[in-house]
Structure formats: structure tokens, C-alpha cells
Amino acid sequence: MxxxxxxxxxxxxxxxxxxxxxxxxxxxxxxxxxxxxxxxxxxxxxxxxxxxxxxxxxxxxxxxxxxxxxxxxxxxxxxxxxxxxxxxxxxxxxxxxxxxxxxxxxxxxxxxxxxxxxxxxxxxxxxxxxxxxxxxxxxxxxxxxxxxxxxxxxxxxxxxxxxxxxxxxxxxxxxxxxxLAESALESCARVRFDAFGLEAPQLQVTIRGPGFVYRVDFCWEKHKTIAEADGLAKYTSRDDMLAQFRRDRLLRDAGYKVVHFTWRELFDTPEMVIVRIRKAMADPTPY
Known part of the structure; x- marks a missing residue:
């Protein structure tokens, strides 16, 4: 050519x-x-x-x-x-x-x-x-x-x-x-947990209760503690937020403590995320 x-x-x-x-x-x-x-x-x-x-x-x-x-x-x-x-x-x-x-x-x-x-x-x-x-x-x-x-x-x-x-x-x-890590945020959270000496959680655990079946991001079963990684697109409407509130309430009614964290919290103030998880683990009652 x-x-x-x-x-x-x-x-x-x-x-x-x-x-x-x-x-x-x-x-x-x-x-x-x-x-x-x-x-x-x-x-x-x-x-x-x-x-x-x-x-x-x-x-x-x-x-x-x-x-x-x-x-x-x-x-x-x-x-x-x-x-x-x-x-x-x-x-x-x-x-x-x-x-x-x-x-x-x-x-x-x-x-x-x-x-x-x-x-x-x-x-x-x-x-x-x-x-x-x-x-x-x-x-x-x-x-x-x-x-x-x-x-x-x-x-x-x-x-x-x-x-x-x-x-x-x-x-x-x-x-x-x-x-089992379903997103980059969950992968980063696992690394942060390990760096701060937190016990390794179970990933993508299915929890069943009266009338519900939920899968959670992180679970420390012996402490009855759940942690959820909230990505930017997790709540796209008011209905999504209400569904999340209901989900958390049912998990707490089932005896679990629920801690949420975001990208910004995990990277800007990771020590505060760890403190909240440790506090939940130590608390005998759901909140």
C-alpha cells in the first residue's frame, strides 16, 4: 500500500x-x-x-x-x-x-x-x-x-x-x-481489618430469621457482629434506604449488632471503623 x-x-x-x-x-x-x-x-x-x-x-x-x-x-x-x-x-x-x-x-x-x-x-x-x-x-x-x-x-x-x-x-x-469478596471496597476492608489486628471475619454469610433470609458482607458469629460495606451505589432511592433500615432492624431483632462503614470512613478514619466494630463485639446487646 x-x-x-x-x-x-x-x-x-x-x-x-x-x-x-x-x-x-x-x-x-x-x-x-x-x-x-x-x-x-x-x-x-x-x-x-x-x-x-x-x-x-x-x-x-x-x-x-x-x-x-x-x-x-x-x-x-x-x-x-x-x-x-x-x-x-x-x-x-x-x-x-x-x-x-x-x-x-x-x-x-x-x-x-x-x-x-x-x-x-x-x-x-x-x-x-x-x-x-x-x-x-x-x-x-x-x-x-x-x-x-x-x-x-x-x-x-x-x-x-x-x-x-x-x-x-x-x-x-x-x-x-x-x-467471596464482592467488591473492591470489601477487599480493602479485609486488608484494613487485618492491619488493625481484627479477627478475620466470615464473608457473605447467610443469616435466617423469622420471615427473612439475608446475606451479609462480614460476620463474626461468635460475637454476633455484622459489618456492612456501603458502596456509593448501594442506596439509590428512598425505598432502598427504607429497605436497609428494615433489614438492620430484623438482624438486630435476631440478636446481631450491625455496623456500617463507607469508602471515605475506611480510608480517612479507619481507626474509627475498627473502634465501632470492636465496641459492637464487646457489647452483649444488639444495637
Whole structure:
């Protein structure tokens, strides 16, 4: 294709520039408009076309494509790659790319949305070796919750990467992770509870009483104490709030103490959340 032909196709909209030197068809670009995972996969595919097919999307890029819930949302404009060879030299085509150099066994690579990325298990371990513990747990919990990987697969990747830097941090995150944490807020709360020395709670416990069956976020059964993580979208109407008040009343009538906390409380004043939970545990009567 000549430069003139390329320009004609771009002007007509049949080709859409994804990155410097890389283009997608009109159909592919349209499919990516309402699909952030596919849109980022196009970015990864475009970069791989420019710098080499042996590189794969990894770390944040692989997490975005696999659909993991992350504590800190990465920029969709930055592509993260792992290279099994020395990193490519910096050129105009590699702007906005974060390179890592590491081994890429075949069993650690998968295809997603038409491009090559690290498997969900390898992606979790790569992230867990680099980010703070809380962020690592959020990623691991999300991957397990979605059924994208298993604790056994995560353990196998850790074993394969046993001599890699900070693998002990990854092992710690894997050991702590749970598919029962239903949101990033719940994952963060578990890490906060542990950091303050609180007993590990049971997750997603079903409590039955006269005329009701409820599932609660955290439960310390021997203390008859429940903690609920209130996300931003939990109460979207007055009816939701009234239903929550009724739920709490029925749980208290059943002999449980109920403590609610929000994102802001967990991160701005975590010690106050812990104090309220400890107070509930120590109180012999529901409130």
C-alpha cells in the first residue's frame, strides 16, 4: 500500500489511526467505541504491530482487557507490555508504552479480543509483585470472583516465578485473597481489618430469621457482629434506604449488632471503623 492509498483510506474513514504507524478497520474501531476492554486490546494490538509480535500485553493492560476490578484505575491510553528480549529503543512509535522485561512461558500467555496478553493468573502475580498489598488483594479477589483464575493457578505461577523479585509479596496476596469478596471496597476492608489486628471475619454469610433470609458482607458469629460495606451505589432511592433500615432492624431483632462503614470512613478514619466494630463485639446487646 502506498502512502497516498493509506491517506485516502484514512480520509474516507475506512481506516482509523489507533497509534502512530498503526491503523484499525472502520468496523474494528466502531466495535471498540462502547467496549473499553476491546478498545484497549486494539491499543495493545497496535503497539505489538509496531514493536514486535513477541511482546504481550501485561500488568495494567492485561488487567483492563481481562476486566479485573482494580483499586486505582490505570490510564487506558498507556499500554503495558512484557518483552522476553531487551526492551525496544524509544521511538515515536513507543510513546505511551510501559515495558517490562521477563520470561513468557507459553502457559502464561493467552489470547483475548484477538491479541496476546498474559493469562489472568500471570497478570495477578505480575501486579502483586509491583503494587501495594491492598491493590494486589483487590486484583486477586476480582480475578477469583470472576472465575478468571483459581488459587491453584495463582500458586502455580508463583512457583514458576519463584526466584523473581518480590514474589513473596505475591504469595502473601494470593494467600490472603478470596473469591467471596464482592467488591473492591470489601477487599480493602479485609486488608484494613487485618492491619488493625481484627479477627478475620466470615464473608457473605447467610443469616435466617423469622420471615427473612439475608446475606451479609462480614460476620463474626461468635460475637454476633455484622459489618456492612456501603458502596456509593448501594442506596439509590428512598425505598432502598427504607429497605436497609428494615433489614438492620430484623438482624438486630435476631440478636446481631450491625455496623456500617463507607469508602471515605475506611480510608480517612479507619481507626474509627475498627473502634465501632470492636465496641459492637464487646457489647452483649444488639444495637
Amino acid at each position: 502506498t502512502t497516498a492509498q493509506l491517506r485516502t483510506l484514512v480520509r474516507s474513514g475506512d481506516l482509523v489511526q489507533v497509534r502512530y504507524g498503526a491503523y484499525a478497520t472502520r468496523r474494528a474501531a466502531a466495535a471498540a467505541e462502547n467496549n473499553p476492554r476491546y478498545a484497549h486490546a486494539l491499543q495493545v494490538a497496535a503497539v505489538r504491530a509496531c514493536v514486535g509480535r513477541d511482546v504481550v500485553g501485561s500488568h495494567d493492560s492485561a488487567a483492563l482487557i481481562h476486566g479485573f476490578e482494580l483499586l486505582i484505575q490505570p490510564s487506558a491510553e498507556v499500554v503495558t507490555l512484557t518483552c522476553p528480549r531487551p526492551k525496544p529503543r524509544r521511538t515515536r512509535a513507543t510513546a505511551g508504552i510501559c515495558f517490562h522485561r521477563a520470561e513468557l512461558p507459553d502457559q502464561h500467555v493467552a489470547r483475548a479480543y484477538g491479541t496476546r496478553v498474559t493469562t489472568p493468573a500471570r497478570t495477578v502475580i505480575d501486579l502483586a509483585r509491583m503494587v501495594p498489598f491492598m491493590e494486589a488483594v483487590v486484583a486477586a479477589d476480582s480475578a477469583l470472583r470472576a472465575g478468571a483464575t483459581t488459587r491453584e493457578e495463582l500458586a502455580r505461577v508463583c512457583e514458576a516465578c519463584a526466584r523473581w523479585p518480590r514474589i513473596a509479596s505475591a504469595r502473601h496476596a494470593v494467600a490472603f485473597s478470596s473469591p
